[in-house]
Amino acid sequence: MRLTTKGRYAVTAMLDLAYHSHKKPVTLTDIAARQTISLSYLEQLFARLRRANMVKGIRGPGGGYTLSGLAVDINIADIIAAVDEPIHATKCGGESNCQKNQACLTHDLWMGLSDQIRDYLQGITIAQLLEKHHVQEVAKRQDQEAQRVIEIHRSAELAHNLNDLL
Amino acid sequence: MRLTTKGRYAVTAMLDLAYHSHKKPVTLTDIAARQTISLSYLEQLFARLRRANMVKGIRGPGGGYTLSGLAVDINIADIIAAVDEPIHATKCGGESNCQKNQACLTHDLWMGLSDQIRDYLQGITIAQLLEKHHVQEVAKRQDQEAQRVIEIHRSAELAHNLNDLL
DNA sequence: ACTTAACCCAGCAAAATAGTCAACTATTGT
DNA sequence: ACAATAGTTGACTATTTTGCTGGGTTAAGT
Numbered sequence: 001m002r003l004t005t006k007g008r009y010a011v012t013a014m015l016d017l018a019y020h021s022h023k024k025p026v027t028l029t030d031i032a033a034r035q036t037i038s039l040s041y042l043e044q045l046f047a048r049l050r051r052a053n054m055v056k057g058i059r060g061p062g063g064g065y066t067l068s069g070l071a072v073d074i075n076i077a078d079i080i081a082a083v084d085e086p087i088h089a090t091k092c093g094g095e096s097n098c099q100k101n102q103a104c105l106t107h108d109l110w111m112g113l114s115d116q117i118r119d120y121l122q123g124i125t126i127a128q129l130l131e132k133h134h135v136q137e138v139a140k141r142q143d144q145e146a147q148r149v150i151e152i153h154r155s156a157e158l159a160h161n162l163n164d165l166l
Numbered sequence: 167m168r169l170t171t172k173g174r175y176a177v178t179a180m181l182d183l184a185y186h187s188h189k190k191p192v193t194l195t196d197i198a199a200r201q202t203i204s205l206s207y208l209e210q211l212f213a214r215l216r217r218a219n220m221v222k223g224i225r226g227p228g229g230g231y232t233l234s235g236l237a238v239d240i241n242i243a244d245i246i247a248a249v250d251e252p253i254h255a256t257k258c259g260g261e262s263n264c265q266k267n268q269a270c271l272t273h274d275l276w277m278g279l280s281d282q283i284r285d286y287l288q289g290i291t292i293a294q295l296l297e298k299h300h301v302q303e304v305a306k307r308q309d310q311e312a313q314r315v316i317e318i319h320r321s322a323e324l325a326h327n328l329n330d331l332l
Numbered sequence: 333a334c335t336t337a338a339c340c341c342a343g344c345a346a347a348a349t350a351g352t353c354a355a356c357t358a359t360t361g362t
Numbered sequence: 363a364c365a366a367t368a369g370t371t372g373a374c375t376a377t378t379t380t381g382c383t384g385g386g387t388t389a390a391g392t
Contacts, residue, residue: 058369132275206384
């Protein structure tokens with residue numbers, strides 16, 4: 001599992017898509033504008049995402065992209081895997097031409113870690129991230145409202161004090 | 167947090183170092199040979215690791231590198247952070263010049279995820295990986311032994327059958 | 333002194349990244 | 363039917379990162 005800016009772009013774009021495509025398809029032009037990613041680069045990424053059957057492209061006016069499935073079924077690891085080409089993880093790679101000698105020892109360790117990271121990212125879905133953000137937004141709004149109440153209370157006190165003075 | 171081959175090399179090298187430096191310092195030449203990483207590239211990586219105070223370099227004959235601290239105190243996130251230069255996570259980066267408009271929304275989501283990944287990797291130490299591998303090795307050896315027992319049993323059966331036939 | 337290593341550069345080729353441009357095709361509203 | 367929209371494709375380019383080579387210098391053991 002590799003984590004590069006390419007994967008980040010893909011995840012960001014998918015999040016944007018999930019967030020905005022509750023009804024109509026979303027055009028890449030919109031995503032490009034919102035996320036400041038070049039349109040042509042997005043096209044490349046979405047070509048891969050489409051081939052991986054994660055999004056559907058709809059042509060013609062009013063067209064754009066939609067998620068192939070539910071946001072709850074789309075995890076981060078799959079998005080990243082879709083845009084990153086599968087590189088030969090290591091020198092001895094799948095061929096296991098580096099035998100059970102010492103050279104493979106720590107290399108094995110890394111592979112295990114890599115698997116762990118993949119498993120971890122596989123457990124995080126688009127839906128979860130949107131949910132989490134939604135919760136945060138609500139929390140923030142509530143904080144702001146609480147703050148406003150405090151301010152109103154304070155200004156009321158202030159007015160009261162002024163009344164006393166005048 | 168970025169996960170590239172560079173980070174993998176660094177983690178692999180650190181694992182090798184932790185595994186072999188119970189007593190004496192380990193030379194980069196040894197690590198290079200075991201992990202098939204070029205010496206000069208390792209030098210670059212270890213220069214950064216040293217500056218990040220994760221390893222100590224000892225000059226002269228019998229010199230090499232040792233871990234600065236205990237394997238239990240060294241986590242994966244720190245190793246990767248040490249060799250990857252801190253890139254401006256996004257366009258609006260730390261300056262937060264992209265205001266509370268929609269453009270930042272999904273970007274925020276990614277940042278949250280990125281933090282999650284970092285936290286996750288921060289929780290995994292070199293010591294844990296070595297431990298885990300050790301457990302696996304033992305398990306594998308036990309499997310092999312069990313397999314041998316089965317094979318012996320089978321060949322005994324086979325011999326028995328042959329005895330019946332002859 | 334001599335060897336052994338860490339340390340420190342400057343540079344360089346290959347690959348990956350990020351983006352551009354242009355031509356083409358399918359779909360839809362009018 | 364026709365124009366507008368928007369996906370599809372491919373080739374091409376600039377920049378950055380990667381991984382490595384090879385030249386040194388400096389510190390510590392023998």
